[in-house]
Amino acid sequence: MDITLSENQYNLVYNSLSFVIASMGAALLFFLLVRNRVAPQHRMAVTLSTLVVGIALYHYVRIFGSWNDAFSYTNRKFVQDGRPFNEGYRYVDWLLTVPLLLAELVVVLKLAKVKTRSLLVRLSIAAVAMIALGYPGEIAASDSSARTIWAVASTVPFLYILFVLFVELGRSLDRQSDGVRKLLDVLRYIILATWGVYPVAYMLPSLMDNQANAEVARQVMYSLGDVLAKPLFGLLVLAIALAKSREDGYVEAGLVGAGSSDHA
Numbered sequence: 001m002d003i004t005l006s007e008n009q010y011n012l013v014y015n016s017l018s019f020v021i022a023s024m025g026a027a028l029l030f031f032l033l034v035r036n037r038v039a040p041q042h043r044m045a046v047t048l049s050t051l052v053v054g055i056a057l058y059h060y061v062r063i064f065g066s067w068n069d070a071f072s073y074t075n076r077k078f079v080q081d082g083r084p085f086n087e088g089y090r091y092v093d094w095l096l097t098v099p100l101l102l103a104e105l106v107v108v109l110k111l112a113k114v115k116t117r118s119l120l121v122r123l124s125i126a127a128v129a130m131i132a133l134g135y136p137g138e139i140a141a142s143d144s145s146a147r148t149i150w151a152v153a154s155t156v157p158f159l160y161i162l163f164v165l166f167v168e169l170g171r172s173l174d175r176q177s178d179g180v181r182k183l184l185d186v187l188r189y190i191i192l193a194t195w196g197v198y199p200v201a202y203m204l205p206s207l208m209d210n211q212a213n214a215e216v217a218r219q220v221m222y223s224l225g226d227v228l229a230k231p232l233f234g235l236l237v238l239a240i241a242l243a244k245s246r247e248d249g250y251v252e253a254g255l256v257g258a259g260s261s262d263h264a
Contacts, residue, residue: 002080009216010078012070016223017064024057027231034238039250042241052097052104056230059093062086067219089220091135097230098131099124102161104237105187109180110244110254111172123164130157134202142205142214147157151202158195165191179243187236190228197225 005013031050038046063086070085071078102123106116137150157261165188173181208214 003212003215004080005071005078005212005216007076007078009212013067013216013219013223014064016220017067018062020223020227021057021064023059023227023231024053024060024215027053027234031234031238037245038238038241039245041110041248042108042244045104045237045240045241046234048100048104048107049237052100052230053234055096055100056091056093056226059089059228063089085256087138088135091131094131095128098127101229101233102127104234105165105184106169108237108240108244109169109184111174115172119164120170123161126157126160126164130154130161133157138202142211147203147206151199155199158199162192177247178242179249180240182244183236183240187233188242190233190236193232194225194228197221197228201225 028050031046031053035043035046035050066086066089069083070080072081073079097126103120106119106123109116111119115239125166131154133150133156134154135150135153137147140146171186176184198221201218204214204218204221205211208217
């Protein structure tokens with residue numbers, strides 16, 4: 001169903017998408033610059049963070065372009081009469097980045113190889129299932145029961161992911177230092193809080209009578225959720241990697257040289 005947006009509504013989404021592009025780009029550059037401050041055995045987690053924001057940056061550029069192409073400006077209103085807005089870009093992005101996000105968390109903890117492999121396989125399968133089951137409902141009509149049915153189906157793997165993160169992974173934390181455990185607790189609750197934004201945004205077209213307001217709120221909430229779930233998540237993974245690097249006694253080679261010259 002085509003919608004008509006006011007200037008403020010259209011610009012709110014436009015600026016939200018622009019903010020996400022800037023956030024992903026800044027995070028990409030930052031992760032690349034700080035990667036060498038992490039001990040080599042912990043750098044894979046930072047590499048995964050870099051991949052996540054890089055993939056998201058590409059897809060948000062495509063989402064931004066699709067949003068612009070979908071509307072024309074007529075009589076001080078933005079009318080959706082252009083190319084159909086491609087919601088699939090978000091789902092392709094999530095299909096790639098959500099398993100990588102979960103992999104960041106598992107990899108940075110440096111658990112036993114068998115445990116790490118088991119967690120990566122199970123969390124990746126659940127993440128792919130969650131995204132794949134959500135997409136049919138996303139493109140369903142707002143007044144269709146299909147959106148609710150697919151939302152419920154997508155919630156099942158989501159709950160399984162939470163179970164693994166809070167129950168199974170929790171059993172493995174005794175071997176971690178107090179500082180790492182605290183950071184990991186923050187990380188897990190960020191997943192719970194930020195991922196909770198997505199189902200609310202997902203159901204807005206079915207919950208709100210005004211579809212223009214629903215579309216604007218949905219796009220803004222998805223955008224906010226992605227900034228919190230990707231750059232912020234990556235920063236916390238980086239903090240864990242740095243903490244574990246310090247525990248291992250790692251000092252960046254360049255810093256050692258600088259320290260030596262200062263004492264010369």
